[in-house]
Amino acid sequence: MHTYRIGDAASLLGVSADTVRRPVDGGKLTAARDGQGHRIIPGPALAAYARQLHRAAPESTGSSARNRFSGIVTDVTLGDVSAPAEIQAGPFRVLVQRRKTVSNAVRP
Numbered sequence: 001m002h003t004y005r006i007g008d009a010a011s012l013l014g015v016s017a018d019t020v021r022r023p024v025d026g027g028k029l030t031a032a033r034d035g036q037g038h039r040i041i042p043g044p045a046l047a048a049y050a051r052q053l054h055r056a057a058p059e060s061t062g063s064s065a066r067n068r069f070s071g072i073v074t075d076v077t078l079g080d081v082s083a084p085a086e087i088q089a090g091p092f093r094v095l096v097q098r099r100k101t102v103s104n105a106v107r108p
Helices: 008-013 017-025 041-055
Strands: 001-006 039-040 070-078 086-088 093-096
Touching: 001 008, 001 041, 001 070, 001 086, 008 017, 008 039, 008 041
Parallel strands: none
Antiparallel strands: 001 039, 070 086, 086 093
């Protein structure tokens, strides 16, 4: 069975180590001590907690996933046809390609 230290579990859940320590201290997330005295979380317990967090997440707000995506735009290159953007989201680098649209509206 695989186990995770508090910091590793926090990285997997996308939260801080303190955010993982609170449910461990409160008994909502099972943890034990390893030979060095570090708290370790069994893989199945972490998976169950992650599923529980997902179920407890608020329902859709009616906005698109793009509007709820958490990250920072680090680069945008404006071209004639497209405007690729680069986003840093935690440890992930996301590249987004969006085509420019041309309006077919009739002009007076």
